[in-house]
Amino acid sequence: MGTNTPRKTHLDDRTLEPYPLRQSLSVNEQKLASLRDNAATEWISKPDHYLLVDDGEQLTLCAANEQALEEATPLVAAALGASARFGTPRAHCAVRTHDGARLQPVMFVRVQVSRAQAAHVREELARRGARLVEEDPQGDRLVLRAEAPLAALIGYRKFLGDTTNARFELWSWLARYETAET
Structure with missing residues (x-):
């Protein structure tokens, strides 16, 4: 009697849509074989924040937002060892099944910084390209709420850290997918 091998996750699976920020990973063949033998992608992943996905061809770190990716990167690097090489983070577009339209992830962003x-x-x-939704003064701080395409927000955490001397709070989450402008 044969065994059914589990289906490999494909990077376009709808189950991965909550993780629109993607970063490819490469490791040496020996490490990759060891990961597959031990089903390590499951214990390295932190559902609701990030998943390490092995689609049979490559490893990809799929994250809910930039903060989750920043949290995952050193942990994944430590688990995979010196052979791990990370690609450039990118926003993953979904494809609408009935018409094939490309849909880009749009994030809701909440930033708290000093008024200065x-x-x-x-x-x-x-x-x-963010659309400012609301400004909320809170004492000497200001909370900005906005929506923006994820692709435009990559690197925004670093900008905030550099601009505010790391005195900021940033929350972001997937608001929706919408038709990508070409």
Whole structure:
């Protein structure tokens, strides 16, 4: 009697849509074989934040947002060892099944910064194509809420850290997928 091998996750699976930020990974063949033998991608993953996906051809780190990717990268690197090489993070577009339209991930962003830095942070959001939804003054701080395509937000955490001397709070989550402008 044969055994049914589990189906490999494909990077376009709808189950991965909550993880629109993707980063390819390469490791040496010996490490890859060891990962597969031990089903290590499951214990390295942190559901709701990031998944390490082996689709049979490559490893990909799929993250809910940039913060999750930043959390995952050193942990995955430690688990995979010196042979791990990370690609450039990218936003993964979904494809609508009935018409084949490309859908880009749009993130809801909540940023809290000091009022002194708010203008610069607001300008950067606008430069990245964000649509400001709300500004909420809270004492000497300002909370900005906006929506923006994920592709435009890659690197925004680093910008905030550099601009505010790491004095910021950023939350982001997937709001929806919408038709990508070509």
